[in-house]
Amino acid sequence: MRRSLLPVLVGARLSVVALGAHDVRSRGRGRVRAVGLRAKDSRAQPAWISPSALLHCGVVRALHRHGKQLAIEAADGRVLVIQLGMSGQVLLEAAGARPVPDTHRHIEWLIRSSSGHDARLVFRDPRRFGGVHPAGSMIDLRANAWRDLGPDALGIAGAQLALRCAGSRAIKIALLDQAVLAGVGNIYADEALFRARISPVQAANRLSRQQFVRLAAALRAVLRAAIARGGSTLRDHRSALGELGTAQARHRVYGRSGLPCFRCRATIRSIRLGGRTTAFCPACQRVTTNLTKSAAAGARPSSRRR
DNA sequence: CAGGTATCCTGTCCGC
DNA sequence: TGCGGACAGGATACCT
Numbered sequence: 001m002r003r004s005l006l007p008v009l010v011g012a013r014l015s016v017v018a019l020g021a022h023d024v025r026s027r028g029r030g031r032v033r034a035v036g037l038r039a040k041d042s043r044a045q046p047a048w049i050s051p052s053a054l055l056h057c058g059v060v061r062a063l064h065r066h067g068k069q070l071a072i073e074a075a076d077g078r079v080l081v082i083q084l085g086m087s088g089q090v091l092l093e094a095a096g097a098r099p100v101p102d103t104h105r106h107i108e109w110l111i112r113s114s115s116g117h118d119a120r121l122v123f124r125d126p127r128r129f130g131g132v133h134p135a136g137s138m139i140d141l142r143a144n145a146w147r148d149l150g151p152d153a154l155g156i157a158g159a160q161l162a163l164r165c166a167g168s169r170a171i172k173i174a175l176l177d178q179a180v181l182a183g184v185g186n187i188y189a190d191e192a193l194f195r196a197r198i199s200p201v202q203a204a205n206r207l208s209r210q211q212f213v214r215l216a217a218a219l220r221a222v223l224r225a226a227i228a229r230g231g232s233t234l235r236d237h238r239s240a241l242g243e244l245g246t247a248q249a250r251h252r253v254y255g256r257s258g259l260p261c262f263r264c265r266a267t268i269r270s271i272r273l274g275g276r277t278t279a280f281c282p283a284c285q286r287v288t289t290n291l292t293k294s295a296a297a298g299a300r301p302s303s304r305r306r
Numbered sequence: 307c308a309g310g311t312a313t314c315c316t317g318t319c320c321g322c
Numbered sequence: 323t324g325c326g327g328a329c330a331g332g333a334t335a336c337c338t
Contacts, residue, residue: 025314025333068332086331087316104316127315129332169308178333185331234331235318275311277329 001090002065004240005121008092009060009072011114014121016056018099018108024123025131027081027145032132034107053134054107055080064138067149067182071141079135081145082123088130091122092240107132126236153183154223158213165204165212172200173274175219184219186276187232187254192218194253199285200278201271208290225250253279 019034023046026032032049058074065071070082070090082090093099095110095118107123123132135141150164164180165171174180175189184192193200195218198211207215231237231245234255238244248255252262257270257279266283 022315031314083333084331085315085333088331125315126317127330127332129315167307173309176332187331232331237331272310274309276332 001084001240002063002070005070005090005092006063008111008113008119009063009121011060012119013057013059013112014055014072014074014109015112016051016054016107017110017120018105020106021103022106022128024106024125024128025083025085027131027133049132049134052078053080054132055109066146066152067178068185069146069149069182071135071138073138077137079138079141081133081135081141083130083133085125085127085129085131087127087236088123088125089236089238090240091124091238091242093120093122095120149178149182150180151182153181153219156181156216156219158209158216161216161219162207162209162212165207168203168205170201170273171198171204171207171215172276172278174204176274176276181219183223186278187251188219188222188226190254190279191252192222194280194285195222197284199287200273200280202287206288206290208288211288211290253281255279 023031023033026047026049029047031046033046034049034051034054055072055074055078058076058078060072061075062073063070064073068083072080072082084090099105099108099120102124104126105122105124109121111119111121113119133145135145151160161181165174167174172189172193175184175192176186190200192215196211196214198207198215226232226247229245229247229250230239230243232248232251233245234248253268256268259268260266261268261281261284264281264283266281268279269282270277270279272278
């Protein structure tokens with residue numbers, strides 16, 4: 001998303017030109033509604049968000065990404081973070097084209113590039129689990145909202161991952177925790193665990209050093225490959241230019257429950273973990289008991305608890 | 307602390 | 323064809 005927006009947005013001037021009828025999420029402020037619109041009969045009145053917070057009249061200096069969040073930074077320092085959630089989209093359209101009426105288009109900006117070309121930027125999100133989060137500056141953003149995010153998954157190293165997976169929760173749960181590591185969601189957590197041949201239910205703090213190294217490499221590889229293919233279009237996902245992703249054709253376990261494993265032909269299983277459907281190969285991804293030094297030296301396994 | 311579940315939403319699909 | 327229920331790419335608040 002960031003890469004596709006880069007050539008169009010950087011250096012361009014934004015102006016908020018249209019606002020949808022629905023409220024959207026905003027970190028720390030609950031749900032927000034843009035100024036100028038009245039809330040309909042919703043019980044919890046959403047707070048206001050000003051055009052200024054939406055970068056009205058701002059010139060885009062840079063686009064930053066950390067994990068699943070995109071930050072648009074204006075030359076005057078203002079920042080707007082966009083998070084897509086489950087169904088969010090950022091779309092670039094020709095300014096000339098008449099927008100199709102659509103209740104899920106929440107924010108629209110006119111983009112005036114320095115070369116005089118106009119375009120439209122749209123934040124669309126049917127389920128409204130995504131949202132926009134203003135920040136005063138990148139310094140402010142990194143010191144506050146982004147402080148809670150772990151290192152970005154695309155550059156994660158095995159040793160780093162091991163350090164951050166201290167608890168005894170299932171490794172899949174840890175991978176989905178954006179404070180541990182930023183940028184991994186349900187699809188790629190399952191895919192990376194399969195690639196690294198690690199069971200999703202294995203306790204995070206029981207992975208061996210080699211397993212962490214394999215897992216970190218698998219995460220980087222799976223994410224890089226998916227980005228190169230424009231992401232996984234299960235249903236709605238599109239690039240900002242409207243292109244479909246093709247990474248779903250490469251899924252080895254996600255969405256393949258009941259089908260044979262590509263590696264060993266065993267049947268892919270599906271369980272629920274942390275409320276999320278989790279697919280894995282029960283043969284390739286076994287829980288391993290990694291003996292620690294003391295256990296290998298003869299300590300009773302049961303005495304290692306606590 | 308860890309894990310489960312409900313919640314925020316809309317759309318789609320499936321079985322009846 | 324209609325209807326209820328399950329489920330979906332995410333994150334968090336609140337239970338046990």
